[in-house]
Every structure is written in structure tokens, then in C-alpha cells.
Amino acid sequence: MNNYLLTLCFDGSDYHGWQVQSNALTVQSRLQDAIEQILGVRESVTGCSRTDAHVHADMFCCNMRTQKEMAPNKLQTALNAVLPRDIAVLSVREVPLDFHARYDCTGKSYRYLILNRTVRDPFLEKRALHYPRQIDTAALNCEAQGFLGTHDFSAFCASKSTVEDKVREIRACSVQRNGDLVEFYVEGNGFLYNMVRIMVGTLLEIDSGKIEHGVIPYILADCDRTKAGVTAPAHGLYLHRVYYE
Amino acid sequence: MNNYLLTLCFDGSDYHGWQVQSNALTVQSRLQDAIEQILGVRESVTGCSRTDAHVHADMFCCNMRTQKEMAPNKLQTALNAVLPRDIAVLSVREVPLDFHARYDCTGKSYRYLILNRTVRDPFLEKRALHYPRQIDTAALNCEAQGFLGTHDFSAFCASKSTVEDKVREIRACSVQRNGDLVEFYVEGNGFLYNMVRIMVGTLLEIDSGKIEHGVIPYILADCDRTKAGVTAPAHGLYLHRVYYE
Numbered sequence: 001m002n003n004y005l006l007t008l009c010f011d012g013s014d015y016h017g018w019q020v021q022s023n024a025l026t027v028q029s030r031l032q033d034a035i036e037q038i039l040g041v042r043e044s045v046t047g048c049s050r051t052d053a054h055v056h057a058d059m060f061c062c063n064m065r066t067q068k069e070m071a072p073n074k075l076q077t078a079l080n081a082v083l084p085r086d087i088a089v090l091s092v093r094e095v096p097l098d099f100h101a102r103y104d105c106t107g108k109s110y111r112y113l114i115l116n117r118t119v120r121d122p123f124l125e126k127r128a129l130h131y132p133r134q135i136d137t138a139a140l141n142c143e144a145q146g147f148l149g150t151h152d153f154s155a156f157c158a159s160k161s162t163v164e165d166k167v168r169e170i171r172a173c174s175v176q177r178n179g180d181l182v183e184f185y186v187e188g189n190g191f192l193y194n195m196v197r198i199m200v201g202t203l204l205e206i207d208s209g210k211i212e213h214g215v216i217p218y219i220l221a222d223c224d225r226t227k228a229g230v231t232a233p234a235h236g237l238y239l240h241r242v243y244y245e
Numbered sequence: 246m247n248n249y250l251l252t253l254c255f256d257g258s259d260y261h262g263w264q265v266q267s268n269a270l271t272v273q274s275r276l277q278d279a280i281e282q283i284l285g286v287r288e289s290v291t292g293c294s295r296t297d298a299h300v301h302a303d304m305f306c307c308n309m310r311t312q313k314e315m316a317p318n319k320l321q322t323a324l325n326a327v328l329p330r331d332i333a334v335l336s337v338r339e340v341p342l343d344f345h346a347r348y349d350c351t352g353k354s355y356r357y358l359i360l361n362r363t364v365r366d367p368f369l370e371k372r373a374l375h376y377p378r379q380i381d382t383a384a385l386n387c388e389a390q391g392f393l394g395t396h397d398f399s400a401f402c403a404s405k406s407t408v409e410d411k412v413r414e415i416r417a418c419s420v421q422r423n424g425d426l427v428e429f430y431v432e433g434n435g436f437l438y439n440m441v442r443i444m445v446g447t448l449l450e451i452d453s454g455k456i457e458h459g460v461i462p463y464i465l466a467d468c469d470r471t472k473a474g475v476t477a478p479a480h481g482l483y484l485h486r487v488y489y490e
Contacts, residue, residue: 011367056368075366086367119321122256122331123301127368 005095005243006031006045006079008208011086013126013235015199016053018060024114027051030084031062032111038078040069047099048242049108053192054126058111060088061242063101101224107243109187110196113236114204116178129200129236133208135182140203141175146216147186148173154223156199157192158231166223175203179182185240194231202229206241247314250340251276251290252487253305256331258371261298263305272296275329276307282325284313290362293487294353299371299479303356304335306404307488308346329369335442351415352488354432357440358481359449362425373426373446376438377468380427386420392431392444392463393418399468401444402437411437411468414466420448430485439476443452447474 009025016024020032021197028045036042048061072092079089113128115121120130150169157166172187184200202219205211209227219227253276261269265277273290281287293306315323317337324334358373360366395414400410417432429445431477447464450456456474464472 011370080364085365085370088365088367090364119325119335120330120333121371122254122333125256125330172246 001097002074003095003097003099004064004072005093005099005101006061006062006064006089007091008009008062009088010057010060011127012051012054015059016088017055017170018047018049018051024053027060027087028062030087031079034079034082035064037082038075039070039109041066041068042111043068046101048105049191051238051239052197052237055237056127056235056241057239060239061101061105061244063095063099065097070237076105077170090212104244105190105242107110107187107189108191109172109185109243111186111238111240112196112200112232114182114184114194114200114237115180116182118178121180129233131204135175135177135204135207136173137177137182138177138212140207143206143213143216144173144175144186144199144202145186146214146220151220153192153195153220154221155225155228156195156202156217157225158194158198159225161193163192168192168195173207187241196237197232197234198225198228198230200232200236204232205229246342247311248340248342248344249311249317249320250338250344250346250362251309252305252335253307254333254459255302255305255337256372257299257301259297259331263272263292263294263298264295267306269298272305272332273307275332276324279311279324279327282327283320284311284315286311286313288313290350291346292360293350294436294484296484297442297479297482300484301372301480301483304306304345305490306350307483308340308344310342325340328426334402336404349489350431350487351490352434352437353436354417354430354485354488355431356434356483356485357441357445357477358483359429359445360421360425360428361427361468366425374478376387376427376449378478379421380422380449382420382422382427384458385452388451388458388461389420389429389431391443391459391465397466397468398437398440398472400464400473401440403443403448404470405437406438408437412431413440441482442472442477442479443470445477445481449477450474 015024020029044064044067076092115128115130147170154166170188288311290307290309321337360373392415399411415433
């Protein structure tokens with residue numbers, strides 16, 4: 001038995017997220033198709049997380065246990081040759097048999113991209129949220145520091161989530177501007193369903209004045225989803241890095 | 246009568262270039278559709294140049310003469326509301342009646358984007374040429390200086406071109422690396438059919454050793470298309486700036 005760790009990058013525009021679904025195109029199903037084509041066996045792959053429909057990944061990790069054996073660099077080249085062009089395998093390496101892409105993950109980071117100018121950018125359609133109103137980046141960066149540390153993130157979790165323990169640790173958080181692009185960056189030990197998108201939606205409502213400045217600590221303490229902002233659209237979100245020991 | 250100068254930006258991936266063609270989707274036809282929807286008249290627009298199929302534009306200028314009158318900012322907003330999402334109107338302004346987007350153009354610049362790493366980047370599919378072999382950027386930048394100045398560019402022009410005067414002036418030319426991205430930049434008073442793409446194809450063949458170092462001045466002097474390199478693919482090319490007095 002072998003266990004391979006595959007690191008992917010994908011443009012999620014045309015996918016209904018990572019996880020296999022009936023009647024919907026997903027990254028996992030495309031990858032399993034490619035694996036079947038190369039190895040002759042439809043092996044199952046375990047992802048580091050689910051991702052929502054249309055969310056992108058600068059980096060996404062998954063592992064595959066298989067009886068088949070192939071040199072990692074050959075497996076990478078073969079998969080890249082048959083995968084759709086919007087998914088790439090950045091690396092393949094052999095890992096211990098008990099390695100599990102989700103359980104062994106010690107943290108992740110996300111970035112959320114906002115095009116902050118009046119006119120849209122044709123090159124950022126499906127790649128960034130277009131938000132015309134001028135964002136006070138410095139002010140939002142201060143607000144975002146309210147997420148730092150270990151908190152119950154119930155207020156920043158989609159209500160349909162069934163996860164019981166909603167305590168997560170945020171290790172880094174920032175809002176930065178680069179020309180017309182505003183990027184929200186967040187790194188933590190784990191994330192709840194829609195958590196980053198609700199964080200962004202809340203920050204944008206603080207910017208627009210719909211939510212008061214300085215209340216993020218209180219929203220966290222209340223554990224009430226209705227106190228936080230809307231869920232920002234999926235297409236601005238990128239899973240950025242996945243961390244293991 | 247009014248004359249409006251429209252500055253556009255477009256992702257050319259899904260278009261057969263700028264100019265209206267029967268049975269092919271072009272940027273000009275989409276823009277004229279939008280104008281007809283807004284003004285109620287199918288006005289014709291004059292572009293600063295043709296662009297090849299799948300070529301992009303950071304900036305593209307065209308002018309429209311019309312009996313209709315509309316405030317420039319209103320026209321811009323209205324057009325952006327109805328245009329496909331891969332075309333944006335960056336600005337609209339009124340210009341003298343005799344202004345002509347092609348004849349009055351005093352220069353243009355192009356950039357050509359190359360992804361120079363082993364693995365493809367899903368986010369740069371249709372946006373950059375994927376060239377896995379490591380490029381010696383500094384060496385190519387020296388080679389590219391051979392294009393500077395006023396020359397007969399017959400060797401760097403598609404053979405089917407019917408333009409008589411093939412003398413053009415190149416004012417700036419460079420090859421620069423930014424991480425895995427290599428960018429060829431060129432600015433001149435005008436460009437022949439496929440000229441930038443043949444310049445890039447030639448530079449890449451110099452890099453791979455198929456064409457000797459230092460021969461660009463000789464290829465120019467020979468005026469022989471067969472001495473230059475292949476025409477690089479369209480999807481890495483961006484019309485970058487369009488200059489007027």
C-alpha cells in the first residue's frame with residue numbers, strides 16, 4: 001500500500017467545490033477521473049477541506065492510498081497531462097500510510113480578493129469581488145485584528161453547519177491594498193463553513209457603515225449569526241496555504 | 246454630430262479579435278450591439294487597430310461619430326451595464342469631430358506574458374504562454390535591444406500582410422522577470438501584422454538555441470520572414486497602451 005500527498009492549484013470558477021456530488025462537476029471527481037485514467041483504478045482521494053462552489057485554490061492538499069505504485073514525479077506529469085486545464089498538480093510526494101490530509105492539517109490560510117474601483121476588470125471576473133465604493137483599508141485592517149486569537153466563531157458560521165465545536169484560533173489577519181486590489185488575508189488552525197466569507201461580508205458592512213466600528217469582539221461574544229454581516233460571494237475567495245507538521 | 250473616444254479593456258479569450266467578421270464573435274460587434282441597445286442606432290466604431298483572435302487589451306481605443314448625444318459618464322455606465330463581462334469601458338470622452346482612433350494614434354505598447362515554470366498555472370490559462378524551459382531573461386533582454394530604433398520590419402511581419410511600408414520605430418523594448426512570469430514589453434510608433442508575436446517567437450528561439458545570439462540586427466537587415474522565429478501564440482499578448490498627441 002502507498003500513500004501519496006498531492007498538492008493542487010485550481011481555478012474554481014467552473015466547479016461546484018471540491019467534494020464529489022451527484023450531478024455537479026467537482027474538483028475531486030475530475031481528479032478521480034484522471035487517476036482512474038492513469039492508474040487504471042478509481043482510487044478515492046481525501047481532501048484537506050471542502051471548498052464551496054466557485055472558490056479557488058492557490059494550494060489544496062489531498063492524499064490517495066493505493067496498491068498501485070508510481071514514481072511521484074511521473075504521477076504528477078501524467079495527471080497534469082490528462083487533468084482539465086483549470087486544475088494543476090503542483091507536486092506529488094510519498095507520505096506515511098497513516099497520513100490524512102484533513103486530520104493532520106494544522107492550519108490553513110485564505111485570501112479574499114476585492115476589486116475596489118468604479119469600473120469592473122474583465123480579467124478579474126470570477127476571480128475577485130467587484131466593490132465600487134472606496135474602502136478605508138487602514139480602518140478595516142484595525143477592525144480585522146478583532147478576529148485574532150481563540151474564539152467561538154458561531155456568529156461567523158453558516159447556520160446550516162452541523163459542526164459542534166466552533167472554537168477556532170486565528171493566528172494572522174490583515175486587510176491590505178495594492179492599487180485597486182484590496183486583499184483580506186487570514187490564517188488559522190481551522191475554519192467553519194462560510195467563515196471567511198462571513199468575516200469579509202462583516203468587514204464590508206463595517207466599511208459601509210451598516211455595522212458599527214469596533215463591534216467584532218461583541219459579535220464574537222454573542223455567538224449570534226444574525227449580528228454578523230452577509231456572506232461575501234464565493235468567487236473572491238482563495239484557499240491560500242495548507243499547513244502540516 | 247458628436248465624436249466620442251471610448252477606452253476599453255477586454256479579455257480576448259472568447260473573441261476572434263476586434264474587427265467585425267461574419268460568423269465570428271468579435272469585440273467590435275459586441276460593442277456595436279451594446280451601442281445599439283443604448284442609443285437606439287447601430288453606430289459604427291473605429292478601432293485604433295485590429296487585434297488577432299484571443300489577444301487581450303489592457304487598453305484599446307475606438308471612436309464613434311453619432312448624431313445622438315449623451316453625457317460621456319452616462320454613456321460609459323450604460324454601456325458597462327449591457328456589455329458582456331469580459332469587456333469594460335474604462336472611460337468615454339468627447340473629442341473633436343475629426344479625431345480618428347487609428348489615424349491619430351502616435352504609438353502603442355504591447356506586453357507578452359510567459360509563464361516560465363514546469364507546471365502550468367490554472368489562473369493563467371488563456372492569459373500567458375506556458376513555457377517550461379528556464380529562460381535566461383538577462384540574455385534575452387540584451388537581445389531585445391536589437392529591435393530598438395527605426396527599421397524595416399518585413400522579417401517580423403506575417404507574409405500575408407498587404408501593408409506596403411514596413412518601416413516602424415521601436416522606442417522601448419525589454420524582457421523582465423517577476424517570479425515565474427517573464428514579460429516582453431515593446432513600445433513603438435506602429436506595429437505590423439503579427440509583429441510582436443514574431444518578435445517573441447524569435448526571442449524564444451534564441452533562448453532555446455535554435456537561432457543564434459546577436460543576429461536580430463541581421464534578420465532585420467535581410468527582410469526575410471523565414472529567418473525570424475515562429476509566431477508566438479496569441480493568448481499571451483496584451484495591447485497595453487495606445488498613445489495620442
